[in-house]
Amino acid sequence: MAQQPVNPTMNQKFDAPPPYFPEQVGMHQPPPPGFVQPTMTSTTTVITTEPILGPSHLVVTGYVLPQSHKSCNIQCPYCHADISTATSSETGMLTHLIAIILCVVVCWPCVCIPYCVDGCKDTSHHCPACKRHLGVIKRL
Template sequence: MTSEKAPYPDQPPPYSGAGEGGAQPGFAPPPGQPGYPPQGQPGYPPQGQPGYPPQGQPGYAPPSVQPVVTPPTTIVVTSMQMGTRSTPVQCPHCQQHVNTVCEYETGMFAWLIVGVLCLVGCWLGCCLIPLCIDDCKDVRHTCPNCRNNIGMFKRL
C-alpha cells in the first residue's frame, strides 16, 4: 500500500475511487441510493407551500391570481398664451425647447372686416385687402422639429 501525498499541503489527496456508499468523496449520492439523507424530518409528511394544504387533498385551493387594472393615463397640456409672433416653448410632443413656427390662416376676423368694407361701399376689390394682411389673420403655432400643432391664436 503506497501512500500518495498531495503536492501541496492545503489540497485534498487525489481521488482513489468510490468511497462509502459508492459516492465520490465530497459528493452526495443520487436520491434513492444508500447514504442519501432523507428529505424532511422522519415521521412527518413533506411540507408544501406555507398556508396551503398539499395539492390533491381536500380543501386545496390554488392561489387566485387577481388581474392588475391600471387606470388610463391622462396627459394634461397646459394652455399657453400664444401671440402673433414666434414664441419659445417646450413642445409637448417631442419635449424639445424650440421657437414656434407661425402659420397665418384666414379666420373669422378677416372675413368680418371684408364684410364691413363691402357694406361701406368698397366694391372695386379693395374689400379683399384684409385677406392679404397677416395682422388680420389667425396664427397657428407649430413645432419646427416634429411639425405638430402647439397652439393657436385666434383674433375672434
C-alpha cells in the same frame, strides 16, 4: 231577400303562432359544463379642460403658450424638444368680417385687403422639429 254567403273562416278561432326561436320555448338552458362567466371590467376616462389663464395666455394640451402672434420659446408637448415655435397666418373670422363690412360700405374693390394683411388673420403655432400643431391664436 237574398242570403249573403257565409264566410267559414269568420267564426274560427286561431291559436297563437308557434315561437320563432327555440329559446322562447320554456326556460333558458343552463350553460354547458366548464363555462366560465366573463367578469365585467370597466375603465373610467376622465377628461379635464384647463381654463384660459387670463387674456394673455392660451392653454394647449397642458402647456401654456403665450398669446402672441410672434414665435415663442416652449417645450413641445409631443416631441419634448425645447423649440421656438414656427408661426403661420391663417384666414379667420375677423378676416371675413372685415371683408363683409368693406363690401357693405361699398368699398367692394378693397374686399381683398384683409386677406393680404397678416394683422387681420389668426396665428397658428407649430413645432419645427416634429411639425405638430400646437395652437391657434384667434383674433376674433
